[in-house]
Amino acid sequence: MTSRRAFLKGLCGVAPLGSAAPTAVASAVKPAAASRDYFGELGVESFINALAPYSTLGGNQMWPEVIDAMDYGMGHRARMKDLHDAVGRRIASLIGCEAAMVSAGATSAITLGTAACLTGMDEERIQRLPDVTGMKSEVIIQRGHRYSYNHAVRNCGVRLVEVETVDDVERAINEKTAMLYFVWIRGSFGKIDAETFAGLGKRHGVASFIDTSTRVPPAENLKKLSNLGFDLKCFSGGKGLKGPYSAGLLLGKKELIAAARRNGAPHDDTIGRGMKVSKEELLGMMVAVEKTFRHDLEAEKREKGTWLDAIDVEVQSIAGVETERVLDRLPAMLIRWDSRVNLTPEQARTQLREGDPSIETRLVDGVLSVNTWCLDPEQVPTVRRRVGEVLRGRA
Numbered sequence: 328m329t330s331r332r333a334f335l336k337g338l339c340g341v342a343p344l345g346s347a348a349p350t351a352v353a354s355a356v357k358p359a360a361a362s363r364d365y366f367g368e369l370g371v372e373s374f375i376n377a378l379a380p381y382s383t384l385g386g387n388q389m390w391p392e393v394i395d396a397m398d399y400g401m402g403h404r405a406r407m408k409d410l411h412d413a414v415g416r417r418i419a420s421l422i423g424c425e426a427a428m429v430s431a432g433a434t435s436a437i438t439l440g441t442a443a444c445l446t447g448m449d450e451e452r453i454q455r456l457p458d459v460t461g462m463k464s465e466v467i468i469q470r471g472h473r474y475s476y477n478h479a480v481r482n483c484g485v486r487l488v489e490v491e492t493v494d495d496v497e498r499a500i501n502e503k504t505a506m507l508y509f510v511w512i513r514g515s516f517g518k519i520d521a522e523t524f525a526g527l528g529k530r531h532g533v534a535s536f537i538d539t540s541t542r543v544p545p546a547e548n549l550k551k552l553s554n555l556g557f558d559l560k561c562f563s564g565g566k567g568l569k570g571p572y573s574a575g576l577l578l579g580k581k582e583l584i585a586a587a588r589r590n591g592a593p594h595d596d597t598i599g600r601g602m603k604v605s606k607e608e609l610l611g612m613m614v615a616v617e618k619t620f621r622h623d624l625e626a627e628k629r630e631k632g633t634w635l636d637a638i639d640v641e642v643q644s645i646a647g648v649e650t651e652r653v654l655d656r657l658p659a660m661l662i663r664w665d666s667r668v669n670l671t672p673e674q675a676r677t678q679l680r681e682g683d684p685s686i687e688t689r690l691v692d693g694v695l696s697v698n699t700w701c702l703d704p705e706q707v708p709t710v711r712r713r714v715g716e717v718l719r720g721r722a
Contacts, residue, residue: 374685376701386565386572396614400607414609424553426584429612431602433540436561436577437479443586444506444534456598457484463505471516507535525556534558543567546619570615571608631699632658634707641715659698
């Protein structure tokens with residue numbers, strides 16, 4: 328845990344309350360002003376996101392370049408197959424993988440990738456899913472990797488076979504095994520690491536899939552995680568990539584990406600027909616990948632770290648409060664306090680959410696966390712003020 332003195336050292340360059348001005352890094356993601364207050368008209372409450380770009384909170388703000396690409400797409404026509412092909416080739420060349428496609432989010436990529444491992448390009452099988460009669464119908468997964476998003480695999484009608492050790496995998500693989508499935512975010516809950524798991528698939532001639540949906544930033548993960556030996560991998564488009572909220576990426580072997588494409592829109596009578604990706608989203612995701620590789624992430628970390636410095640100065644002036652810096656892709660801060668602050672972390676979080684303006688934060692192991700990942704620079708003084716008010720009992 329970092330002491331107050333250690334945190335306050337080196338803060339001489341922090342902007343004072345109310346003076347946080349946009350910089351080159353921060354202003355790059357500032358959305359344009361709207362001509363109407365649509366949320367206000369609908370009675371929908373807006374909020375400040377000091378948590379993370381979760382799907383339930385609308386993902387991240389898109390790069391301006393992504394919006395420009397989507398605007399271009401709205402004004403121009405293209406045959407969807409041609410555009411899918413061209414965008415896939417461009418993204419694959421940027422990342423250095425064999426093949427790529429834009430999906431309707433990472434969850435869609437998981438379903439389509441699983442379908443590809445089951446059907447290949449067999450038209451009759453493609454039309455039958457999720458009926459897997461006569462097909463390979465089992466997917467091997469580590470017990471510690473079971474969580475809610477596994478439903479995207481089960482959509483295809485397969486049975487998940489749980490394992491814990493390498494020997495378990497060796498025994499579980501049989502003529503019904505269609506795929507080995509690894510969840511990066513659950514890696515510490517399993518006994519088999521990613522490269523070993525992928526190697527087991529190669530040894531037995533079974534396709535392997537790794538869910539790396541939330542592993543960007545840094546941009547290097549797009550390439551690094553594509554070189555772990557897995558045949559398929561997926562990424563979310565609307566979080567760290569700052570692309571369209573409802574888009575994602577599926578990367579991998581050329582024949583499997585082709586089969587995944589055949590199992591999805593715009594093809595009819597497929598399990599993925601409803602997983603459409605518009606021409607605007609195709610262009611938006613391509614530009615999101617381009618922009619992510621050009622972006623100076625370290626400069627953004629430094630800038631958003633100074634935003635936390637400003638909030639830190641405020642809360643550490645309150646008796647009984649301590650803070651701890653963590654790096655959650657981008658800088659975040661844990662705030663702890665003793666009995667001199669007369670409320671629980673859950674009460675603090677609730678007061679921030681229900682206040683004016685509403686501010687979303689989260690609890691990490693029961694500790695209040697403030698994250699600058701999705702903040703705009705002009706929101707920093709408000710977050711600083713409101714967190715201070717809540718901890719002082721002035722909410």
